[in-house]
Amino acid sequence: MIIQKTTQPRIHNFDPKNFTFGNDFIDHMLICEYENGKWGEPKIMPYGPLGFTPAMMGINYGQACFEGMKAYKDKNGDVFLFRPEKNFKRINKSAKRLAMPEISEEIFMEGLKALVDIDRDWVPYGEGTSLYLRPLIFATEEALKARIATKYMFAIVATPVKNYYSEPISVKIADYYSRSASGGVGSAKAAGNYAAAFYPTKLANEEGYEQIIWTDDNTHEYFEESGTMNVFVRINDTIYTPPVSEKILDGVTRDSFIQLAKHNNIEVKDEPISVKLVLEAHSKGELKEVWGVGTAVVTNVFKALGYKDKKYNLPDLKEEESFSLKLKKQLVGIQTNEAEDPFGWRIKVEKKY
Amino acid sequence: MIIQKTTQPRIHNFDPKNFTFGNDFIDHMLICEYENGKWGEPKIMPYGPLGFTPAMMGINYGQACFEGMKAYKDKNGDVFLFRPEKNFKRINKSAKRLAMPEISEEIFMEGLKALVDIDRDWVPYGEGTSLYLRPLIFATEEALKARIATKYMFAIVATPVKNYYSEPISVKIADYYSRSASGGVGSAKAAGNYAAAFYPTKLANEEGYEQIIWTDDNTHEYFEESGTMNVFVRINDTIYTPPVSEKILDGVTRDSFIQLAKHNNIEVKDEPISVKLVLEAHSKGELKEVWGVGTAVVTNVFKALGYKDKKYNLPDLKEEESFSLKLKKQLVGIQTNEAEDPFGWRIKVEKKY
Ligand SMILES: Cc1ncc(COP(=O)(O)O)c(C=O)c1O
Ligand SMILES: Cc1ncc(COP(=O)(O)O)c(C=O)c1O
Numbered sequence: 001m002i003i004q005k006t007t008q009p010r011i012h013n014f015d016p017k018n019f020t021f022g023n024d025f026i027d028h029m030l031i032c033e034y035e036n037g038k039w040g041e042p043k044i045m046p047y048g049p050l051g052f053t054p055a056m057m058g059i060n061y062g063q064a065c066f067e068g069m070k071a072y073k074d075k076n077g078d079v080f081l082f083r084p085e086k087n088f089k090r091i092n093k094s095a096k097r098l099a100m101p102e103i104s105e106e107i108f109m110e111g112l113k114a115l116v117d118i119d120r121d122w123v124p125y126g127e128g129t130s131l132y133l134r135p136l137i138f139a140t141e142e143a144l145k146a147r148i149a150t151k152y153m154f155a156i157v158a159t160p161v162k163n164y165y166s167e168p169i170s171v172k173i174a175d176y177y178s179r180s181a182s183g184g185v186g187s188a189k190a191a192g193n194y195a196a197a198f199y200p201t202k203l204a205n206e207e208g209y210e211q212i213i214w215t216d217d218n219t220h221e222y223f224e225e226s227g228t229m230n231v232f233v234r235i236n237d238t239i240y241t242p243p244v245s246e247k248i249l250d251g252v253t254r255d256s257f258i259q260l261a262k263h264n265n266i267e268v269k270d271e272p273i274s275v276k277l278v279l280e281a282h283s284k285g286e287l288k289e290v291w292g293v294g295t296a297v298v299t300n301v302f303k304a305l306g307y308k309d310k311k312y313n314l315p316d317l318k319e320e321e322s323f324s325l326k327l328k329k330q331l332v333g334i335q336t337n338e339a340e341d342p343f344g345w346r347i348k349v350e351k352k353y
Numbered sequence: 354m355i356i357q358k359t360t361q362p363r364i365h366n367f368d369p370k371n372f373t374f375g376n377d378f379i380d381h382m383l384i385c386e387y388e389n390g391k392w393g394e395p396k397i398m399p400y401g402p403l404g405f406t407p408a409m410m411g412i413n414y415g416q417a418c419f420e421g422m423k424a425y426k427d428k429n430g431d432v433f434l435f436r437p438e439k440n441f442k443r444i445n446k447s448a449k450r451l452a453m454p455e456i457s458e459e460i461f462m463e464g465l466k467a468l469v470d471i472d473r474d475w476v477p478y479g480e481g482t483s484l485y486l487r488p489l490i491f492a493t494e495e496a497l498k499a500r501i502a503t504k505y506m507f508a509i510v511a512t513p514v515k516n517y518y519s520e521p522i523s524v525k526i527a528d529y530y531s532r533s534a535s536g537g538v539g540s541a542k543a544a545g546n547y548a549a550a551f552y553p554t555k556l557a558n559e560e561g562y563e564q565i566i567w568t569d570d571n572t573h574e575y576f577e578e579s580g581t582m583n584v585f586v587r588i589n590d591t592i593y594t595p596p597v598s599e600k601i602l603d604g605v606t607r608d609s610f611i612q613l614a615k616h617n618n619i620e621v622k623d624e625p626i627s628v629k630l631v632l633e634a635h636s637k638g639e640l641k642e643v644w645g646v647g648t649a650v651v652t653n654v655f656k657a658l659g660y661k662d663k664k665y666n667l668p669d670l671k672e673e674e675s676f677s678l679k680l681k682k683q684l685v686g687i688q689t690n691e692a693e694d695p696f697g698w699r700i701k702v703e704k705k706y
Contacts, residue, residue: 025408025495049404054508055378059417059491062544063551066413068497099551134497138412142378144421144487144512146547146581148555155407159497174536181534181570183527185549191415192545194499196538198416198452202501217534218571228499 001114003353006046016124019160026122026131026158030111033140034101034152042111044118047157057149058138064191065094066136068295069252070161071116071349073125074337079116079349082335084109086252087135093250094188095137099148103137107154115156116349128163130335132296138191163296168303168316169210171226171292173275174200175308178217179224179247186224186247194228201227209306211292215275216247223273229292229300230254231273234323235281236288238267253293253331259343260327275307282312290314291324299328354467356706359399369477372513379475379484379511383464386493387454387505395464397471400510410502411491417544418447419489421648422605423514424469424702426478427690432469432702435688437462439605440488446603447541448490452501456490460507468509469702481516483688485649491544516649521656521669522563524579524645526628527553528661531570532577532600539577539600547581554580562659564645568628569600576626582645582653583607584626587676588634589641591620606646606684612696613680628660635665643667644677652681 006027014024025047032042058064067087072080088109092102112133116123123131135156139149177200180186185193197212204212211227223231223242230251233240239261244250261268281287282305292300301324305312319325333339334346359380367377378400385395411417420440425433441462445455465486469476476484488509492502530553533539538546550565557565564580576584576595583604586593592614597603614621634640635658645653654677658665672678686692687699 025406029407031407047406049406051402052405053378053400053402053510054382054384054489054491054506055487055510055512058412060419060487060489060544060547061551062415062417062546062548064412064415064548097552098548099555132497134408134413136407136413138407144485144510148551153407157406157408157497159408176536178534178536181531181537183529183531183553183570184534184537185545190545190548191413192538192543192548193415194413195415195417195451195543195545198414198501199450200536202452217536 001110002041002043003114004043004045005118011121014122014160016129016160024159026119028115028119030115030156032107032111032154034154035150039101039104039107039154042107044115052140053142055142055144056139057141057143060144061139061146062190062192063098063100063139063149064136065091065098065100065189066134066191067091067189069133070130070295071123071133072130072336073123075125078337079120079123080335080337081112081116081347081349083252083256083345084112084347086255090189090250091135091137094190097185097188098190100137100139101152103154108135111156113349114353115158117351118353119158120349122158122160124160130161131158132161133158163298168301170208170304170306171211171213171302172204172207172209172306173213174215175220179214181217182247184247187245187249189249207306213305221274221276223275224248226292229294229297232257232291232293232324233273233278233287234289236286238269239323240269240271240273242273243270251294253295253298256331256345257293257327260330261323263342264327266323278305279307279312288315289317289322289324298332299324301325354463355394355396356467357396357398358471364474367475367513369482369513377512379472381468381472383468383509385460385464385507387507388503392454392457392460392507395460397468405493406495408495408497409492410494410496413497414492414499415543415545416451416453416492416502417489418444418451418453418542419487419544420444420542422486423483423648424476424486425483425689426476428478430478431690432473432476433688433690434465434469434700434702436605436609436698437465437700439608443542443603444488444490447543450538450541451543453490453492454505456507461488464509466702467706468511470704471706472511473702475511475513477513483514484511485514486511516651521654523561523657523659524564524566524655525557525560525562525659526566527568528573532567534570535600537600540598540602542602560659566658574627574629576628577601579645582647582650585610585644585646585677586626586631586640587642589639591622592676593622593624593626595626596623604647606648606651609684609698610646610680613683614676616695617680619676631658632660632665641668642670642675642677651685652677654678
């Protein structure tokens with residue numbers, strides 16, 4: 001690994017108590033180039049522009065996939081990653097589906113740890129804060145023919161974050177637009193999936209909903225995901241979440257919630273959830289909670305579901321009654337080294353550089 | 354429009370009789386930036402790299418769409434565009450679906466003409482050659498939050514081309530993978546649609562098929578498109594093509610073929626084509642031709658259809674018996690100014706710069 005440290009660090013201008021999410025980049029980034037059938041040597045260098053023309057294939061044909069993960073700081077200043085091997089496996093699953101070369105475990109893991117280590121001062125400490133890490137792979141070859149590219153870049157960029165949704169939100173159940181096709185790329189973290197969701201989400205926003213609950217494109221009868229989160233439904237004391245499939249992203253937070261729920265002796269059913277089931281439970285007063293989970297927000301509690309022209313309000317549970325908040329609290333405790341980690345999920349980033 | 358001509362033209366090294374498709378870029382490109390809610394002044398400048406970091410939103414969230422169109426040179430050296438207003442409208446349709454700002458007709462059309470005019474020496478003359486033009490819009494803002502970007506670039510890059518498929522090809526009818534979802538972005542020329550198709554196409558290639566005939570993701574019973582082309586089927590003396598929808602790209606070549614067919618008194622049916630209909634026609638000896646159409650190749654004749662484990666060979670028609678070749682010849686004649694243009698499709702690029 002080549003390490004070229006910045007001579008103009010910006011960390012001194014960074015105020016960990018006062019920053020906005022997603023636009024402040026840490027001093028360094030990692031890049032690694034793929035050419036002639038193999039990945040070259042990874043390089044950590046100052047964050048900044050690289051030279052790409054508008055003929056870059058990643059931007060023309062969408063060969064681009066990414067990961068989203070976080071590093072957390074504890075009260076002693078130690079820094080931790082959370083289940084990074086899941087993101088490593090998933091980026092390669094995404095890459096494969098988009099006919100892109102897979103990255104080696106060594107480049108991904110060592111690169112990630114070295115970058116976080118070097119820029120550990122950028123990891124904020126305090127409730128709801130973390131360093132958001134964005135590994136991505138994209139086609140860099142310049143050519144105008146719609147075919148598999150021969151040159152790629154693996155990069156990791158990062159930005160300090162505060163959880164961006166804290167308030168409960170209202171979500172609209174999709175009855176026309178959809179996120180993924182059967183036999184499509186819904187289970188890949190493909191760049192194109194996100195752009196495709198923006199316009200429908202904008203329309204939902206205009207109707208007063210913050211996000212969409214995506215349903216299957218064929219019948220719109222089954223829940224898939226919610227915004228860029230996996231979705232959970234609690235009916236009485238049982239939790240449901242749609243099984244992962246080629247249409248649904250296999251979320252790290254989803255998997256962690258399922259394991260934590262079982263650990264708490266909460267019944268979890270990993271099975272299809274129909275809109276009908278949810279609305280019937282609502283009318284019987286059995287629909288207790290609906291929420292989304294993902295790395296960015298951990299949990300986003302829903303206060304209302306919109307379906308066709310109706311709005312269904314959800315109970316406003318106290319913290320001690322809520323499964324979603326209970327599980328969130330436990331998960332955050334593990335992530336930030338404030339609680340025991342019986343699952344071995346937390347990985348400390350050692351000081352090396 | 355700002356015009357900054359290159360001081361190091363590469364045109365003298367370009368051999369119009371001997372070049373490969375898609376990697377030789379013309380001396381100039383057009384760029385135009387969108388910020389604070391509006392497009393700035395377009396600029397023609399030397400083709401080359403611009404500075405983008407790996408946090409560029411277009412590469413992370415896939416807000417990127419493009420067009421593909423051509424300029425043709427006639428024997429007098431005059432240069433023509435073909436129905437460019439169709440591409441102008443379509444790029445904005447794509448942009449809208451991806452929640453991107455639309456480009457003005459003036460920037461698109463005047464920019465296109467100026468670029469082709471300035472680099473007119475790069476337009477090759479001779480059968481099957483042309484200058485392939487790639488207008489595109491992509492998000493340039495650097496941020497790691499999955500939301501609509503606030504900064505974009507409109508660009509036009511171009512490369513001299515020769516038709517890349519000339520031989521008839523074998524195509525596989527999709528029975529598992531798919532290209533677009535109901536309520537998805539199939540009718541947009543969205544970057545992400547192309548990457549999504551590469552892996553299934555690679556699998557088809559491994560089975561000995563050059564392309565895929567995409568079918569609906571729900572039942573796989575109806576034809577949608579073929580590779581990156583619209584598809585036509587001839588049964589006896591009637592031509593069928595699937596109607597355009599939110600799942601099917603509204604191709605310029607498709608529309609031109611329909612109009613030309615009518616002009617030739619050939620019956621055209623713009624209606625759903627089922628796999629069953631096609632295979633039944635084949636078994637009765639009524640399936641005469643199946644072909645794809647698009648700007649890149651104009652027409653690609655299919656010699657065999659693969660479905661499940663079977664391969665169905667198609668008749669090898671003589672040129673005078675073939676509707677696809679007849680219509681292709683007429684279309685190319687209009688495009689290259691070797692035939693009358695009763696439709697008013699050809700637009701001459703005047704010398705101005
Ligand atoms: C579409 C989609 N679904 C679900 C998730 C949640 O996955 P994870 O928990 O791994 O962040 C994400 C990523 O945040 C996502 O982009
Ligand atoms: C998916 C797809 N279908 C069809 C076509 C044909 O469209 P056009 O005739 O406008 O080139 C294209 C573009 O070439 C395409 O990308």
